[in-house]
Amino acid sequence: MSTDTTAINREMRLFERDAQVWLFGYGSLIYKADFAYLERRRAQVEGWTRRFWQGSHDHRGTPEAPGRVATLIELPGAVCVGMAYRITPAVFAHLDHREKNGYLRRRVTLRFDDGDSTEGLVYIADPDNAAYLGPAPESAIARHVATAAGPSGPNRDYLLRLAEALRALEADDPHVFAIERDLLALDAIASP
Numbered sequence: 001m002s003t004d005t006t007a008i009n010r011e012m013r014l015f016e017r018d019a020q021v022w023l024f025g026y027g028s029l030i031y032k033a034d035f036a037y038l039e040r041r042r043a044q045v046e047g048w049t050r051r052f053w054q055g056s057h058d059h060r061g062t063p064e065a066p067g068r069v070a071t072l073i074e075l076p077g078a079v080c081v082g083m084a085y086r087i088t089p090a091v092f093a094h095l096d097h098r099e100k101n102g103y104l105r106r107r108v109t110l111r112f113d114d115g116d117s118t119e120g121l122v123y124i125a126d127p128d129n130a131a132y133l134g135p136a137p138e139s140a141i142a143r144h145v146a147t148a149a150g151p152s153g154p155n156r157d158y159l160l161r162l163a164e165a166l167r168a169l170e171a172d173d174p175h176v177f178a179i180e181r182d183l184l185a186l187d188a189i190a191s192p
């Protein structure tokens, strides 16, 4: 089964009739905004949690040796902090290509720090996508992330840059910070 979700996203046409839409980024979209946007604001989504459970065949790994990247998993009561970008549908083609390894455009409610909320767009890799890797202990995820690499660079850079970006947003994320801690501990073992 193909992992490429570009055509599905294009056919769904979600938000394409809107002149502008808020895009919620929770992974690399927080720290790597390589697309045009009109404004960006810290935001959160409720009922979803960030997990390194998605395989990356195209950015931080290869089809033979996938890396591990973030997706959102439904969890009642959870809050996920990220970055929201006000964009126009002109950038959907770029985003669909960038997020093509299993991510689908979804509708979600974003809440801003001032309490305002709006319907927005988010790319989520569901558990039934072909590149999904699923849960693993954070220590095992750290070992995996330590060795994987792909066309966008080492998997560890994705994790470390995300952890740094979350700290800058004053976002607590025990899952990401536990993987970061285990990854840095592995470095210390490798070069004492």
Ligand code: SIN
Pocket (backbone or CB within 6 Å): 024, 025, 026, 027, 028, 029, 030, 069, 070, 071, 099, 123
């Ligand atoms: C996102 O950042 O919102 C999606 C996952 C990724 O591109 O890392």
